[in-house]
Amino acid sequence: MNIQQTPLAGLKETKVSADTMKEKKLRKACADFESIILQKMLTTMRESVPKSGLLETGFAQATYQSMHDQELAKQLANGKGMGLGNKLYHDLTDKHRLTIKK
DSSP states (O other): OOOOOOHHHHHHHHHHHHHHHHHHHHHHHHHHHHHHHHHHHHHHHHHHSOOOSSSOOOHHHHHHHHHHHHHHHHHHHHTTTTSHHHHHHHHHHHHHHHHHHO
């Protein structure tokens, strides 16, 4: 006997996958936000160090350091980071769950 699934079963699976996609997008957005904060922090820390004058700095070095800070911030945020992205994600999802329950 061949039993086919009802069309409603497919809708349930679609809703679950849509929720999972939303969670992934939110988690990525939170990690990206943390990356921006980390990059700004790295740039500010680098600017606070006095220049010795031993080596000349130019446009190419400034561009390279900016790209390095940006990539370093992305790598830090995708790992454990400072925890800002995770905290933001949990705060946003908790608030969302509270509004749904009301």
